[in-house]
Amino acid sequence: MGRAPCCEKANLNKGSWTPKEDERLVAYINKYGHGNWRSLPKRAGLLRCGKSCRLRWINYLRPDIIRGNFTQQEEDTIIKLHGLLGNKWAKIASYLPGRTDNEIKNVWNTHLKKRLVAAQKTPTAAETPRDLESTRTTSSHATSVSDDVESKCSADHGEVLSGKMIEILDGVDSWDSFARTGQVVDEISTKAIVGDEESRRWLAYLEAELGLFDGVGVDEDEVEMAEDQWDAVRMYFSMV
């Protein structure tokens, strides 16, 4: 038995959202919350599929979205997390507050993948072989990078390492966990990370947490991690 379609397709708008539709969706969610996405369009008076509304909200209309170019550090983080996690865009996004899985996926496919391929052919100061080496601590998850780079990424360090790292990643629970360590004390800061300083500290935390960037820029005094989280990291390195 096939599943019923997620929504009645007839007479629903598709394609780009109009400002009017955006306005209506934002107004509704601000007032009532999204609740059940499937029934939201009808309640909000939108001729859209619930999935379409959800996507539009998550990727574009959410107030805590950071729009604009990715910083070098964000790009480095994506490259290295992709090396560990593969095409787990949602997981990667959870380590980059304000960025969406869709956006990260697009950046990867349009910029970073090409850069990695180019860097592999002609290593530069920015993408040295050592830099690339750190991305090769990866797993079988990776499937979408160019075959050349991807095969290199998956070959060297094996399943056990990445598996344990992923366990730690799951344990750390990304941004929310960071917030709970006391780096971010209030709900507003947690939900609307826009300050450079906040982002920088978060990325430093991430670096320390994952051993990214080969220790560059990591300052343990500044990055106060919960003791049990440091324990997880120490345990990881003792296992490797």
Added chain:
DNA sequence: AATTTTAGCAACCGCACGTAT
């Protein structure tokens, strides 16, 4: 200036997973 090609991005589609019944 007109046309073609390429790059970037928003959105759609189908599947998988978790949960309720």
Added chain:
DNA sequence: CATACGTGCGGTTGCTAAAAT
């Protein structure tokens, strides 16, 4: 336990703007 349903994720498509010819 089986089924239906809601949600989230990842792959892919298609539109638009910019760059190249």
